[in-house]
Amino acid sequence: MPMLRGFLVLVLFFILGESVRVLFALPVSGGVLGMLFITFTLMAKGSVSESLASASQGLVSVLVLLIMPGVVGVFFTADQFAGQWLAVAAALLVGTFLSVLTTLLLMKLVTGRTESTGGERDHG
Structure with missing residues (x-):
């Protein structure tokens, strides 16, 4: 329930x-x-x-199953992107880099807060 x-x-x-x-x-x-x-x-x-x-x-x-319809959709419309492979590749690379960078910065922010609050509890 x-x-x-x-x-x-x-x-x-x-x-x-x-x-x-x-x-x-x-x-x-x-x-x-x-x-x-x-x-x-x-x-x-x-x-x-x-x-x-x-x-x-x-x-x-089951996250892979949730992503699958979008992947299938791109597969069937791939001919529309045929002349724009450089722009698509650049968008994928830049998007992936920005996602990884954002995740890194957020994890540093979150773990920094956790370590600082955890350290204060140990001393208190």
Whole structure:
């Protein structure tokens, strides 16, 4: 039952993101907006519920299946990118580099906070 509650929370944030996208005619995916909303909500709350963590772990285990439709779509429209291989390759390389760099900086930020708060608890 907790996993079902977690999925419900995820779906509600997805619906919220889609609603905001449609209401304000934003050129951003409702899923991305929903992720932003849930991120800010969890940051304000300061913790993740057990049900949400359980549902999220279930989704991470099938992440490849969630990505597959996009990959298949690119496969069938590859002829449209035939003349733009350099731009696509550059976008992939720059995008990958920026993703790795952002992940590195966020991990340094998060682990720096964890180490500093953990050190204060040990001395206190």
